[in-house]
Amino acid sequence: MKHFLVLYFGLLMLTACAQDKKPIQGETDYQREQNAKFKDATQSPLTAKGLKNFKSLDFFKFDSTYVVRARFTRTPYTKPFKMKTTTNRLPEYVKYGELSFVLKGKELKLNIYQNQGLINQEGYEDYLFLPFLDETNGNESYGGGRYLDARIPKGDTMLIDFNKAYNPYCAYNSKYSCPLVPRQNYLKVRVEAGVKVYKK
Incomplete structure (x- = not known):
């Protein structure tokens, strides 16, 4: 029973993480590449506030x-x-x-x-x-x-x-x-x- 509960909660957490990770938006490969770059804090030119609220560039x-x-x-x-x-x-x-x-x-x-x-x-x-x-x-x-x-x-x-x-x-x-x-x-x-x- 204990192993079952551990497995159950593990799967539940993986599912939640997968739901939180939304697909990169964009009509073309270029648009998706740009959106991915802007979402990445190590590359993004956005301010901290802008990065927090960022969903997609408008093309x-x-x-x-x-x-x-x-x-x-x-x-x-x-x-x-x-x-x-x-x-x-x-x-x-x-x-x-x-x-x-x-x-x-x-x-x-x-x-x-x-x-x-x-x-x-x-x-x-x-x-x-x-x-x-x-x-x-x-x-x-x-x-x-x-x-x-x-x-x-x-x-x-x-x-x-x-x-x-x-x-x-x-x-x-x-x-x-x-x-x-x-x-x-x-x-x-x-x-x-x-x-x-x-x-x-």
Whole structure:
């Protein structure tokens, strides 16, 4: 009888733990990966209060319209510059290239940048930074714009997936210093893809 009770309570505790551990939310693998990262206290940019109340980031519904093939033009002779941030920090970037593409019937262009402080770090040798502003900023999406990560392509094209657009960390926590999106990277179109504004 004693062994039966131990087994019974053991199974009861396992069942309770399994019920407490809710599945990671998200429509796509990328969304689930982001939600998992934000739930993980060792990686999350959220404040302690935000982490405690976190369930899921709010995303636009995945839309393949926002996956575009862009013409990639390198700009090898541009000089490094100090990119403004939300603090006094001024990281050094260089305009690495230009991306030309068509979205929603409009011909658009974005500058893509390389952080000069990152290129010497392992894993970031070919990393490129693609910040952008669009017509959803301040409404459905974060007012300061959003970011995309990229790698230096081998050829003269690059795939841009706006469904993977994410907010700067300072959208979640004021302790972070985030690059301000250059005005040249303002898209006169609604990019209804990627993460939405964070509601605290």
